[in-house]
Amino acid sequence: MIIDSHTHLFPHGAVADPREYALSRKETFWGALMVPESGRSLQGWVSPEEMLHAMDESGIERTVLMGWYWEHAATCVEQNRWYAEMLAREPGRWHAFASIQPLDRVSAMEELRYAVDHGFKGIGEIHPAVQGFLLRDPAWIEVAEFASEHGLMINLHVTEPVGRPYQPKAGTEYEDIQWLVEQFPDLKIILAHWGGLVLFHELNPYVRKLFKNVFYDTAASPLLYDPGVFNLAVEAVGPEKLLYGSDYPLMLYPRLEKTPGFSRFIDEIREVVPDTRVLSLILGGNARRLFS
Numbered sequence: 001m002i003i004d005s006h007t008h009l010f011p012h013g014a015v016a017d018p019r020e021y022a023l024s025r026k027e028t029f030w031g032a033l034m035v036p037e038s039g040r041s042l043q044g045w046v047s048p049e050e051m052l053h054a055m056d057e058s059g060i061e062r063t064v065l066m067g068w069y070w071e072h073a074a075t076c077v078e079q080n081r082w083y084a085e086m087l088a089r090e091p092g093r094w095h096a097f098a099s100i101q102p103l104d105r106v107s108a109m110e111e112l113r114y115a116v117d118h119g120f121k122g123i124g125e126i127h128p129a130v131q132g133f134l135l136r137d138p139a140w141i142e143v144a145e146f147a148s149e150h151g152l153m154i155n156l157h158v159t160e161p162v163g164r165p166y167q168p169k170a171g172t173e174y175e176d177i178q179w180l181v182e183q184f185p186d187l188k189i190i191l192a193h194w195g196g197l198v199l200f201h202e203l204n205p206y207v208r209k210l211f212k213n214v215f216y217d218t219a220a221s222p223l224l225y226d227p228g229v230f231n232l233a234v235e236a237v238g239p240e241k242l243l244y245g246s247d248y249p250l251m252l253y254p255r256l257e258k259t260p261g262f263s264r265f266i267d268e269i270r271e272v273v274p275d276t277r278v279l280s281l282i283l284g285g286n287a288r289r290l291f292s
């Protein structure tokens with residue numbers, strides 16, 4: 001059973017005309033990422049039906065619809081309503097995470113309650129540098145407290161500290177992640193994109209113990225790292241903390257693919273991870289335990 005722990009499905013208006021959507025919602029970062037002024041965007045665009053079809057073709061039982069780090073509360077609301085509609089339409093195929101902008105306190109609290117009432121599993125992706133706050137800010141701490149009390153997980157976008165330059169790129173405060181985990185040791189936190197490889201710091205015994213409820217997803221891995229990262233990560237933190245996630249409909253193999261798909265990445269994982277127990281944990285076993 002395969003569960004993709006990190007996908008995005010943008011509202012209909014965003015798919016139809018991303019440039020107009022970004023302008024009208026003043027979502028500057030998203031706009032620059034999705035429809036760059038120069039160069040080619042790696043983003044693919046799909047409807048719910050196309051995504052379900054692609055899931056069926058690749059043998060994916062469920063995907064987690066990850067929210068976006070919208071800069072404005074109104075866009076978070078729009079995204080959350082869209083995902084609630086998806087959950088109602090195909091409850092067996094999707095889990096959802098809510099988009100939250102902590103700086104608008106009233107709206108953030110309303111959306112957190114909405115997320116709980118509508119069966120969302122967590123909140124995220126959260127990207128403090130883009131959304132204009134720090135993980136130590138009172139506004140965010142209130143969100144984390146709510147998540148902790150109500151059993152919502154948190155997915156944090158983590159940017160790799162060194163690597164290929166691309167635009168737009170916003171960094172991650174790694175020390176703040178440790179601080180957050182220290183404040184909320186029982187909160188389940190998923191660090192996206194292999195946590196920017198911070199998982200290798202679990203070789204430090206203090207970090208390993210502290211990060212007992214921290215998980216790592218593999219979103220966008222083919223764009224970031226050599227496939228060897230899978231076995232090294234298994235060796236560093238064990239297979240139980242790793243969640244297959246693609247970042248679909250992002251184009252993970254831009255030189256080989258013209259349309260987004262799940263299969264190529266899954267085939268690559270199958271190729272590099274020979275141990276069937278480890279493979280089944282990464283591709284779905286861990287996600288099933290975490291999200292059900």
Ligand SMILES: [Zn+2]
Pocket residue numbers: 125157158192193219
């Ligand atoms: Zn991300």
